[in-house]
Amino acid sequence: DAKTTQPTSMDCAEGRAANLPCNHSTISGNEYVYWYRQIHSQGPQYIIHGLKNNETNEMASLIITEDRKSSTLILPHATLRDTAVYYCIVRVYGQNFVFGPGTRLSVLP
């Protein structure tokens, strides 16, 4: 079973920041937080991952709370092409990914 809880769906206006929350209250010390997204009819795409510190790359920022029980993925300027299902996954290195149903993000014009 997935170890994370995410909202089923969210809307975001084009050009605004999209903030996608994820709860992982049972996360253990050696588990990383990963985010993937899946655009319709494509395979999942890696976005970002982190352990304790906040992370940023060209796609997004990942904010992890100090107690690591939750995190937020931030898409700073959402575009229509960011419409997708976003998956938050916690995983120990070497283990397989366990995907939940994710959050369906709709970016609206």
Added chain:
Amino acid sequence: DTGVSQNPRHKITKRGQNVTFRCDPISEHNRLYWYRQTLGQGPEFLTYFQNEAQLEKSRLLSDRFSAERPKGSFSTLEIQRTEQGDSAMYLCASSPSGSGVNEQFFGPGTRLTVL
């Protein structure tokens, strides 16, 4: 394009027929994974290979399913005596092994429809 490729992209078959899918991973990746995804759900792990060795199989992988990776490069997933419940997207992913957290890179998937 040096990403993960899967063939065919779509397969329609009649119940009871056998089907085989192929996955070509990123060339330097020695780990290869198979997932199944049904409508509205996230991908579910089926099995994975380290080089040619099949190291883990999910209980979802019934006796009708078999996966191979004969030379540690491409992999095939065969479903025998297909059932309507096998209709799904079958995804392949690859990753390097070694140190680091090793994100998996997914292919576009093969969509199977069993009539």
